[in-house]
Amino acid sequence: MLIVQKYGGTSLQDAERIQAAAKRVAGLAQQGARVIVVVSAQGDHTDRLIQSARQINPRGSRREMDACLATGEQLSAAFMAMAIGALGYPAVSLTGWQAGLKTDNNFGNARILSLDPARINRELDAGNVVVVTGFQGIDAGGNITTLGRGGSDTTAVALAAFLKADVCQIFTDVDGVYDRDPRKYPDATRFGRISYDKMLQLVENGAQVLHLPCVELAKAHKLTVEVLSAFTGEPGTLVGP
Ligand code: ASP
Numbered sequence: 310m311l312i313v314q315k316y317g318g319t320s321l322q323d324a325e326r327i328q329a330a331a332k333r334v335a336g337l338a339q340q341g342a343r344v345i346v347v348v349s350a351q352g353d354h355t356d357r358l359i360q361s362a363r364q365i366n367p368r369g370s371r372r373e374m375d376a377c378l379a380t381g382e383q384l385s386a387a388f389m390a391m392a393i394g395a396l397g398y399p400a401v402s403l404t405g406w407q408a409g410l411k412t413d414n415n416f417g418n419a420r421i422l423s424l425d426p427a428r429i430n431r432e433l434d435a436g437n438v439v440v441v442t443g444f445q446g447i448d449a450g451g452n453i454t455t456l457g458r459g460g461s462d463t464t465a466v467a468l469a470a471f472l473k474a475d476v477c478q479i480f481t482d483v484d485g486v487y488d489r490d491p492r493k494y495p496d497a498t499r500f501g502r503i504s505y506d507k508m509l510q511l512v513e514n515g516a517q518v519l520h521l522p523c524v525e526l527a528k529a530h531k532l533t534v535e536v537l538s539a540f541t542g543e544p545g546t547l548v549g550p
């Protein structure tokens with residue numbers, strides 16, 4: 310059983326939340342599942358990195374911007390691996406390039422082209438939980454790239470699709486997909502299930518809950534993705550055929 314779980318920035322905001330996510334992951338490892346955890350940067354870390362970079366050079370190159378922004382996910386991946394390790398389960402963090410995620414060279418909005426699964430499989434075979442940085446990869450020239458804001462969702466779906474995972478779960482700060490933003494509209498209704506096309510429509514109309522390429526990739530690979538709350542443990546919304 311191979312499970313991919315992605316945790317967003319709010320779900321990793323502080324030590325307690327990282328530890329809560331690590332606990333859920335450890336529970337799966339205990340049951341014998343192979344687990345890949347994809348992480349976003351903590352809280353608003355990416356926004357703060359953008360601000361700091363702009364203070365230094367408002368017109369910094371897109372290559373250096375990506376080298377800068379990729380560090381947010383690297384930090385949370387290391388923290389997550391440490392938190393899982395603290396619960397007694399071996400875990401290893403991998404950057405996008407260590408995980409074999411190749412992209413084009415469109416810095417700031419790169420597209421995933423392929424995955425070389427060798428390193429991830431080696432770590433899983435050795436009994437490790439594998440924590441992969443979301444939102445980043447490497448281009449053919451060996452440069453770090455990022456996938457566009459919100460791109461960690463796409464990393465999770467790409468790993469789940471290419472490695473043929475049995476389950477792909479996206480943990481977030483809402484308990485599923487709604488017809489409108491539930492943080493703004495208290496009467497928004499939640500979907501138990503939603504089709505890829507309806508989901509694409511919602512995202513195209515501005516829903517932030519999933520990154521657009523992630524839904525396209527899931528549709529292309531017929532991968533069912535569950536969007537659920539990192540805080541409640543309740544079932545969320547299944548995005549599927
Ligand atoms: N950390 C990146 C962002 O804030 C990627 C992500 O969270 O998915 O956009």
Ligand code: MG
Nearest residue numbers: 317459517518
């Ligand atoms: Mg997001």
